[in-house]
Ligand SMILES: *[C@@H]1O[C@H](CO)[C@@H](O)[C@H](O)[C@H]1NC(C)=O
């Protein structure tokens with residue numbers, strides 16, 4: 001009886017064709033894990049899709065994010081005067097390295113580590129005991145505005161901006177454009193940037209050209225389904241993972257931002273506004289981390305499809321559009337300065353046993369598994 005109740009109380013967990021690819025890759029990852037004495041399953045934590053979290057889990061995550069948006073910055077105010085909060089430290093680190101972490105060989109590993117470091121700060125500095133949730137773009141692609149992530153309720157990451165007359169640069173203007181008006185982050189102050197705003201009217205200019213000056217303003221969004229219903233559907237994620245046979249194809253398709261937009265830009269510009277649409281300052285919108293958690297999930301599922309050949313692969317340069325520049329190497333370091341204590345090599349961050357794993361947990365005898373994302377702490 002008790003067992004039955006547990007089953008009934010277990011969250012209804014969402015599965016789709018992308019999850020099926022994960023199920024296909026899982027045995028290889030399990031086998032890889034079994035070879036390790038230090039990287040054992042009991043050390044793994046589970047990352048879950050926002051829609052699969054209970055209301056209490058969502059509130060605990062929100063509380064931790066609000067905590068780092070109110071705890072003080074650890075950066076030197078002489079260097080980054082605009083960084084007021086611990087949350088801003090992450091934004092500053094991303095701004096600082098933008099030109100060497102996008103369209104580069106370290107794109108995936110850098111953002112994996114960055115998202116992991118954020119999760120660690122939530123846990124270690126704000127008492128959070130959960131993990132970084134992800135935004136499965138495909139699940140909500142038909143209408144992200146009404147998704148539990150963006151519906152504006154107290155268990156959301158806040159909703160759309162106020163509807164104002166505006167232009168968004170990557171999609172037709174949606175129903176927002178102004179300051180967000182609802183949900184837990186409605187009072188959040190964006191302090192850094194802009195550098196590359198993607199909305200008109202633009203936010204006020206930063207007093208410094210590097211975006212590090214103090215420029216307090218509201219969080220603006222223009223969430224719409226224009227891009228999500230074209231480029232971030234489950235079938236788009238499936239095609240990305242299944243049809244990309246090399247790491248170059250995978251990361252380039254994911255980051256494409258032209259006539260066909262990849263899931264990376266597709267997710268960022270589905271939120272749009274300021275700073276979500278700003279290439280440099282995008283982590284200033286807390287939805288960033290749900291988005292990049294899904295980027296990391298997609299990479300993990302891609303790796304698991306051919307684990308032995310995809311664990312330690314790299315392509316691309318060291319600087320964005322670095323034509324003729326040096327190629328990135330697996331031995332290159334990923335350094336997050338003020339937000340993580342150690343610089344890791346790309347090879348470490350690409351290793352299944354080091355950082356990100358998705359493990360299916362069977363709640364029932366059905367072959368639809370819970371799609372859980374387990375993370376192992378960096379040793
Ligand atoms: C920016 O990068 C430099 C190294 O290029 C580093 O010394 C500095 O601490 C970084 N600043 C931030 C805010 O991460």
Ligand SMILES: *[C@@H]1O[C@H](CO)[C@@H](O)[C@H](O)[C@H]1NC(C)=O
Pocket residue numbers: 183184185186187
């Ligand atoms: C926002 O600030 C106002 C005024 O200080 C306060 O009444 C309100 O509760 C705050 N809302 C949230 C969601 O924090």
Ligand SMILES: *[C@@H]1O[C@H](CO)[C@@H](O)[C@H](O)[C@H]1NC(C)=O
Pocket residue numbers: 017238242243
């Ligand atoms: C993945 O691609 C292979 C061909 O490489 C194809 O046979 C298979 O049906 C595809 N799977 C999905 C789920 O699209």
Ligand SMILES: [Cu+2]
Pocket residue numbers: 094101102111
């Ligand atoms: Cu980035």
